[in-house]
Amino acid sequence: MGSTQQTHQAPTTAELQTLWALLGDLGRAATHWRFEVAPNPCVGAAVVSRGQEVARGFHQRWGGPHAEAAALAAAAESAVPAEHWDTMVVTLEPCSSRGKTPPCVEAIRSTGIKRLVVGAVDPDVRHRGAGLKKLEEAGVEVIVLEGAAPLEDVCPHFLAWSGPDRLRRPHPWTIAKWAQTRSGHLMPPANSDNNRWISCGASRDEVLELRGGVDAVVTGVGTVLMDDPRFTVRPPGDTEMRPLRVVLDSYLRTPPEYALLRQTPGPGVGPVHILCQGGADVGRWRALEDAGAVVTGLPAGETDHVSLLDAQAWLWEQGARRVLLEAGPTLLSRYLDRDLVDQVRVYTGSAIGGEGVTMAAWMASANFAQRLDRECGADSVLEAFSG
Numbered sequence: 001m002g003s004t005q006q007t008h009q010a011p012t013t014a015e016l017q018t019l020w021a022l023l024g025d026l027g028r029a030a031t032h033w034r035f036e037v038a039p040n041p042c043v044g045a046a047v048v049s050r051g052q053e054v055a056r057g058f059h060q061r062w063g064g065p066h067a068e069a070a071a072l073a074a075a076a077e078s079a080v081p082a083e084h085w086d087t088m089v090v091t092l093e094p095c096s097s098r099g100k101t102p103p104c105v106e107a108i109r110s111t112g113i114k115r116l117v118v119g120a121v122d123p124d125v126r127h128r129g130a131g132l133k134k135l136e137e138a139g140v141e142v143i144v145l146e147g148a149a150p151l152e153d154v155c156p157h158f159l160a161w162s163g164p165d166r167l168r169r170p171h172p173w174t175i176a177k178w179a180q181t182r183s184g185h186l187m188p189p190a191n192s193d194n195n196r197w198i199s200c201g202a203s204r205d206e207v208l209e210l211r212g213g214v215d216a217v218v219t220g221v222g223t224v225l226m227d228d229p230r231f232t233v234r235p236p237g238d239t240e241m242r243p244l245r246v247v248l249d250s251y252l253r254t255p256p257e258y259a260l261l262r263q264t265p266g267p268g269v270g271p272v273h274i275l276c277q278g279g280a281d282v283g284r285w286r287a288l289e290d291a292g293a294v295v296t297g298l299p300a301g302e303t304d305h306v307s308l309l310d311a312q313a314w315l316w317e318q319g320a321r322r323v324l325l326e327a328g329p330t331l332l333s334r335y336l337d338r339d340l341v342d343q344v345r346v347y348t349g350s351a352i353g354g355e356g357v358t359m360a361a362w363m364a365s366a367n368f369a370q371r372l373d374r375e376c377g378a379d380s381v382l383e384a385f386s387g
Contacts, residue, residue: 011143015051019089020148022046023119026056027091027149030067033060034155034370035383036213038343039173039322041092041151041158043067047075047113048087054080062213062322068094068104072111087115091149093122096131105131108140115141119149124162156369157342157385171312172323174340175214176332177207179347179379184363185354186329196227198349202377205236207326210345212237212268215320218311220331221249230259231326233268242270244318248331250277250305252284256291275306275314308338329357336362341386344368348380 011019026044034042037059045067046056055078057070065073068090075085094104094116108116116135121144122128132142151159160166161173179199180186188198197204211217212233223229224247231245247254254260254274263269274288278297285295298314301307315323325335335341346363367387374381 016143016145018051019087019117019143020145022048022053022089023091023117023145023148026058026089027119027154029056030058030091031154031370033058034157035343035345035372036060037062037064038157038175038385039161041155043090043092043155044149045071045088045090047071047085048089049080049084050086054078054085063100066095066101066104067091069101069107072107082111085111085113087117088113089117091119091154092151093118093120093127093129094131094135095122096127096134103131105134109135109138113140115143117143117145119145119147120151121146122162123151123159125164125167170316171309171340172215172315172320173342174218174312174323174325174335175210175343175345176325176327176335176341177210177345177347178326178332178359179203179349180359181349181351181354183353184358184360185356186332186359187355188349188351189353190355198351198354199347199379200349200377203347203349203379203381206376206381208234208237210237211243211324212239212241214241214243214322214324216244216246216315216318216323217270218246218248218315218323218325218327220327221247221253222330223326223328224249224254224258224260226328228259229326230263232263232270237268239268242268243324244270244273244315244320246273246275246311246315248306248308248311249274250280250300252276252280252288252295254288254293256287256293261288261291261293273318275311277306303334305334308334308340312340329359332359333357333362339386343385344382346382347376348382350378 030042030044043059047054055074057067057074059067096103096105217231233239233241260272272293274293274295277300298310299307368384369387371384
């Protein structure tokens with residue numbers, strides 16, 4: 001794809017080789033944030049002036065600035081005047097529609113940059129080529145260097161997210177997070193010094209940040225009854241976010257006086273939705289609504305619980321695109337067995353043993369993609385996409 005309005009000479013072979021190498025470097029660097037931006041693609045961008053890189057930027061947080069906007073902001077802080085910027089290099093076609101951020105094609109067009117070099121065209125059939133066409137119509141020369149930053153290497157998760165199967169049956173990107181002991185138990189040993197927490201404080205802070213980057217937090221009534229959680233976003237998380245707090249509670253066992261419903265709406269405190277089976281007890285239904293919850297009846301699934309497929313469809317209808325599953329072993333196993341988990345984050349603390357079921361067998365047989373093993377405080381952390 002190329003512009004019919006050439007504003008300067010076409011790049012030489014040597015220049016194309018330099019741009020190819022730059023795209024590859026940006027793509028490799030962008031993968032650092034793959035788990036923070038999914039299901040969005042991890043993207044890298046750079047502003048170039050007279051063959052020299054001025055600044056680069058990356059999409060680092062779901063819902064945050066795209067790579068193009070980050071690169072332009074960094075270039076504005078450089079010593080190179082904007083009128084000398086001649087090329088934008090980006091690993092993936094710039095977006096042309098407004099989502100959580102403005103369309104990147106508008107940001108590029110407003111700079112006066114006359115050449116765009118991309119490593120891949122958007123694989124989503126709803127947007128493929130639209131951004132490139134808009135820029136060409138604005139007189140920007142477009143060069144596509146397919147293979148310089150292949151999506152199969154940079155963001156294979158985005159290929160699955162934008163593929164025909166997902167578009168045909170849309171449901172939220174689901175991140176399963178849990179903390180476990182070294183033996184895979186989700187409950188610490190009864191004689192533990194701290195019988196409430198498996199993970200350390202630094203890990204719990206990370207979870208608060210994770211909550212601030214999703215549209216909904218989903219849990220089961222078993223977790224509510226056992227832990228009386230709030231599932232709010234608190235510092236260091238982004239308290240401007242107010243994700244839905246969703247409880248799968250087939251028979252409306254959630255006590256109206258529990259912490260979920262004692263929270264005053266405000267920063268970091270999202271509305272409470274309880275999904276039950278249709279025809280659940282009318283008195284409990286009314287008591288929960290009087291306490292501030294929104295109760296919705298859904299069909300029963302194959303195990304006499306609320307249907308997970310219907311729950312996922314309901315979440316999508318509410319506008320939830322990125323969902324955090326914080327649940328106990330029962331609901332967690334149901335999600336995993338139905339292949340409804342796209343991404344996992346597992347914190348393993350120092351305790352050995354525990355109570356209840358263990359995730360050890362599942363962990364041993366799980367097929368992970370783009371796995372990352374790291375440390376957070378005293379804990380080991382595994383992050384991966386479902387294979």
